[in-house]
Amino acid sequence: MGFITDIPLTLYLNHFGLQREPFSIVPDPSFLYPSPQHRQAVAHLKYGLDREGGFILLTGEVGTGKTTLTRILLKSLPAHIRVAYVLNSKLESSDLLASICHELNIALSDQEGISHTKICTDAIYRDLLAAHADGKKTLIVVEEAQNLNYEVLESLRLLSNLETETHKLLHILLVGQPELLPILAKTDLRQLNQRVVARFHLQPLDKTEIANYINYRLHKAGVEQPIFNSDCVKVLYKLTDGIPRLINLVCHQSLLAAYSNSSYSVSGALLKSAATEILSDSNNRGSVGQKKWIANSLIFIFFALVCFAIYFFTKDNGNFLPIQIDLTDQESTEKSLSGDKSIPKNIEIEVNQNSDSIFSPERQLLQLWISEPLAWTTDRTYKESIDSYGLKMQSFESLNFEDLLRIDRPGIVNLVDYAGGYSVLLTKINGTELILTAEHGSRTIRYDEFIKSWDGSFKYLWKPPKGYDGLLKKGVSNRPLVDWLQSRLMLMDHEYEWVITGGHYTEAIRLRVVEFQERHQLLADGILGDQTTMMLNILTDPSIPSLRGR
CATH class of the missing domain: 1.10.8 (Helicase, Ruva Protein; domain 3)
Structure with missing residues (x-):
């Protein structure tokens, strides 16, 4: 047929x-299926627009509905929000600025001795000031943002700096494929990444x-x-x-x-x-030559995978036993880590039967937290071992790469190929390269290879402070934890003055926590939960293992 x-x-x-x-493939907002994650995505995008300027991030694989979702957002915007829609992401910096001016109907005039980039930037700034005085907001939308080069991203960051004495003047929505995430995670783009006020990753x-x-x-x-x-x-x-x-x-x-x-x-x-x-190649469907080419390609890929598996996961490696993957009841639910409230309740961790093995990923992960060689006895379970060091294991079944970066801790990931699943330890992320550790040493894998093999699961360790039992809210009395919190705030801000609280979590401290959460793109609810605690830890304790280094 x-x-x-x-x-x-x-x-x-x-x-x-x-x-x-x-079933047209033309993006049509009226046909968007309102799944829970799509409703959550719209809520994240609208939340970003309610903030005082900055970047908003929407990512997802090709064909997951990013453009349709963007059109839904734009269709629902109130009249006082102006939009500049940039479809061509392969422009140079000056051309991108000119496109924004065109979209916002900003008139440009050549000025001798002044670069086109500066002319555009100055014109945009004057226009934003006038719009702000008129009670209007401005949103720039850039599609296929994974194609933006460094200079263009830097130009957008500089645009996001435009402000009055009290207000940011611009929102910028970047819509792109997952490749955008490691780009923004690079050290030289950290200033832009820190300006992201809302982000969401669409799953299939x-x-x-x-x-x-x-x-x-x-x-x-x-x-x-x-x-x-x-x-x-x-x-x-x-x-x-x-x-x-x-x-x-x-x-x-x-x-x-x-x-x-x-x-x-x-x-x-x-x-x-x-x-x-x-789903076959429609350009030359039915041709014998194409079928032979496909068959030969599949054979080549198959043997390449076999060689990779033999090289990386040697056959005598006890901790890399294949796992039977059952898709019949598997559900993939996006778990955003934008704030403490989104962290799931404690999950009973079912440890692999080989977790007590001397070369298990669990043991290797625990060793990263312990300075001395890890004492290991058969009469102590893995959970008893991590408890003895004051550590806690957190587990996610479906995580996106951006949230993994935000956690910024080494952890156990599951990679899946034709033979099944293999648990390995993710120890470092250097730009677009990830370092995985197994029994016979470490291997480096590219980001795109990792994304194709990773099933989204992630287990990591972190160390709660003394007195931590889940959430610290206003009015709660917990002297050890309140004292720890104030000591961490003082380490980050030498002008911070110790507040006499009697061990209570007071409004004054809650407001300082809100400031901290806003500064680090956490949910600014003033509650000391897992994510806020971990962020305080990683910023004030250089001994804590980190994926990206500090």
């Missing part, structure tokens, strides 16, 4: 009783969301009865990895195939057949 492309749209729609095309859909996604789009297109059989969801999940754009392509081709067969429903087998066609 080849691609079906010559069926008149009206016949195809009438056959299924559709009023509109349900899980299986439950795929079923709801299909039904929602069919409903929006005017059909209430089911068209896709229940076995289609599992096939879609395996073939598209939950990427909405790929789901749309496969579903559209499946409906065309069903129409051509005079069928009013789509089976899993029909969908799989359509997916095989649509």
Whole structure:
């Protein structure tokens, strides 16, 4: 069966009783499936716009709905917010500034002896001041922001500095693929990264969301009865990895195939057949030469993976036993770390049966926290060992790379390939390279390779201060913890004066915590929770292991 492309749209729609095309790949805000993570993303973006200027970050894999979500945001903006939409991210700095001027209808005039960049910047500043005086806000949106070079990013950072004595004048929304995250994590871009006031990473859909996604789009297109059989969801999940754009392509081709067969429903087998066609290279479909090239490429990739696995995870490595990956009930839920409230409740950590092995990732992780050689006895469990050193293990099942950077602690990650899963210790991140440690030493892996293999899980250790039991709120009495908090604030600010509190968490200290949280892009709720405590730790204690170094 080849691609079906010559069926008149009206016949195809009438056959299924559709009023509109349900699975178009053209971004349409009215068709955006309101999944929990998409609603959360919109909330994060709106929260960023409510702040006093700065950068807002929206990232996600190709086809996860970033552009559609951006259009939803822009469509819902109040009239007093002006928007400059930059689609071409491969511009030079001066051209980008000129594009912003064009979008905001800012008139430019050549001035002898002055660079075009300065002319644009000065004109934008005057325009922003006038807009601010008129009660208006300005938002610059840059699509495909992972393509921005350093000079352009620096120009945007300088634009974000434009302010009055009391207000920032500009919001900048960067929309890009995951490759944007390690770029912003570079040391020479830390000033820009510190100006990000809200961020969100879009994940693909899980299986439950795929079923709801299909039904929602069919409903929006005017059909209430089911068209896709229940076995289609599992096939879609395996073939598209939950990427909405790929789901749309496969579903559209499946409906065309069903129409051509005079069928009013789509089976899993029909969908799989359509997916095989649509997900193959459409430029030379059906050519014998292409099929041979694909076959040879797959054979090459297969043996390359085998060589990599043998080289990195030697066959006698006891702590790298393959794990059976069961996708039947797996759900992928975004857990944002923008603040303490988003940290899940303590999870019972089910330690790998080899965690007591001398070369286990758990033991290697614990050793990073201990200066002397780790004493290891068979009558002590791993949990008892970390408890004895005053440490706590935190675990996430589905984390994005940006949040991993924010945690900034070595941890155990699970990499998945054709043979199963392998737990390794992530010890360092140097730019776009990550260092993984196993029994036979360390290996360096590129960011893009890591993202393709990492299943999102992350386990790490941290050391709570004395008296810490979860959350410290206003009015709570906890002298050891309040004293520890004030001592940390004094280490970071030599002008800080010790507040007499009687051991209570007072409003004066709460306000200092809010300032600290705002400065470090944490949820500014004034509550001393896990993320705020860990940030205080890592900024004031150089002995704490760090992924990026300090």
